[in-house]
Amino acid sequence: MMIPGYSGGKSVTVESTFATFVADMAMQSSICSHLGAAANSFCPKCEVTKGEVAVGTKRNKEKTVETRKKIALEKTVTGMKKLQTVTGIKGDENPILNLSFDPHENIPTGILHVIHLGVTKQLLSVMSKNDRKSLLQLYIKDLCPKLGNKFVDYLGSRQGKDFKSFIQIAPFAAKFSGQPQSIFKATLKLAKLHKVLCAGGPIEVPAQDYVSAALEVGSVLATPKLHALLHMAKDQDQHGPLIMLNEDKFESSHKHIREGLFKQNNLARGRDTARAQYKRLLLQHLMTGGFVPDIRNNSWRQAGDCVLQGQDALQILNGTTVKKQTFPKLTMADRDERGKLIVNNKTSTYNCIKTSDGDTIRKNEAFVANGVVKVFIRGLKSGEDETIEIREVISRGVSQTLGVDKFILGRNEKLTMPNNIKKIHTLCACDLNGCTVGTFTSTTKLEQQEVEVKNLKVKHRTSIIYINDFKAM
Secondary structure, eight states: OEEEEEETTEEEEEEOOOSOOOOOHHHHHHHTTBOOTTSSSOOSSEEOOTTOOSOOEEOOHHHHHHHHHHHHHOSSHHHHHHHHHHHOBOOSOOGGGGSSOOHHHHSOOOHIIIIIIIIIHHHHHHHTTSTTHHHHHHHHHHHOGGGOTTTTTTGGGOOHHHHHHHHTTHHHHHHHTTOOHHHHHHHHHHHHHHHHHHHTOOOHHHHHHHHHHHHHHOGGGOOHHHHHHHHHHHHHHHHSOGGGGOSHHHHTTHHHHHHHHTTSOSSSHHHHHHHHHHHHHHHHHHHTTOEEEETTTTEEEEOOHHHHTOHHHHHHHTTOOOOOOOOOOOOOOOBOTTSOBOOOOOEEEESEEEOTTSOEEETTOEEEETTEEEEEEEEEEETTEEEEEEEEEEEEEEOTTTOOEEEEEEEEEEEEOOSSEEEEOEEEOHHHHTOEEEEEEEEEEETTEEEEEEEEEEEOOOSEEEEOTTOOO
16 A cells, blocks of 8 residues: 655655554454354364364465355355354455465464463463362462452453463462362463563473363363464464564553544444544644645645644543652751751651662562572661661572472561662462461441451461562563
8 A cells, every 4th residue: 555655854655564463363363254263163273173272274365265255156045154164264255365465374363362361361260160269369369469359250350461460470379279280280381381472482382381281170271262372383483572462552542442432422333433533543643743735735734833742632642641740848847046957866667668670679578689689678767877677588499389499588687778679579488388367357338337347368477488480571
């Protein structure tokens, strides 16, 4: 496609092309003229039937075009549907098949819908259906507080970022809550696969390992999403690291479409939505310094300075919040009769410290200072003197079941605040420390009445910690 444009002070012509589509499984099937994951032949990349997980015979554009012609030549509706069911191909018009682009081979498998919203969600659904559900929910909240205490109960309303957070603590949650060995093994393989995938490393072996572990859990996990994992290694070899083709940034733009849906009379939704998106993208183009053609003068024009300098409006247009600059309140310093400052030598404590990278280290979290691992307890400040209370690591080992490093902690010590520190992602080794689960009572309001609710809580005895090697970027 040839598009007129303006660059370097002169008119130019831009030739647009594309190498691939970023799509979920449903849209990928639609582009390939495939019936979708619910069909008997469910994969748009190869020929397999329901219940099969191994990769089958590769599909290609030429065979799909030939199948569509056969479907069109069928004289009865019954014969047409039977052919579609057997082949998994539908006979609708598809202009993409007229191009040199082969959609079966050149559309990569997406991480968001296959990993986060796919196999992870399915595995977690199996984990929540046994008698260890309450303990599983307790340890998920303890290991990753932002997931809340109802994460397992409302899996259908969770976003991909929530399942991404869960993957990184899944082996620990499965082990601490006493999940069956097959499920624990599956969470371990999935966490390793996810870390390699986010780092852009080779995933053929980790993907096959997880598929084997998932099948040991049961046939309930033998789904189209599990099969799609086996296509990821080839997709990454062809398109590069799949993390660079993640669907997250495209999914986040859906909010602009949803906002427009509520500002219509619903008489022509498709037309009105497309027109609203066109106007928004044109406005964004103008506010970022883009040029538009001026038909009257046969030239190209740009927005004025008053528009280009409106960065707050641009941030609102892009869907980001504008942070207002706040200034600390000024207070009068304490002085003596001669006007000299009175230094307050009272000791104050604080519960977190900041690293040079901007990470926050809280109580019982580890950091590295001068090549030595330490665990932060609290900070102490008296006048201009600043010290921190830490726990030294007295020995180091490796967990045989989790395959991660473990540190045995010593007694508390104080030291001067170090300069260059780096955070290490750690968590309490509840299985080795003998941490217990207790019940505590809290008060909440139910129908305008205060009622007492009993909740579970982990009582930690932090003398041994694990390094969370499954933490991804």
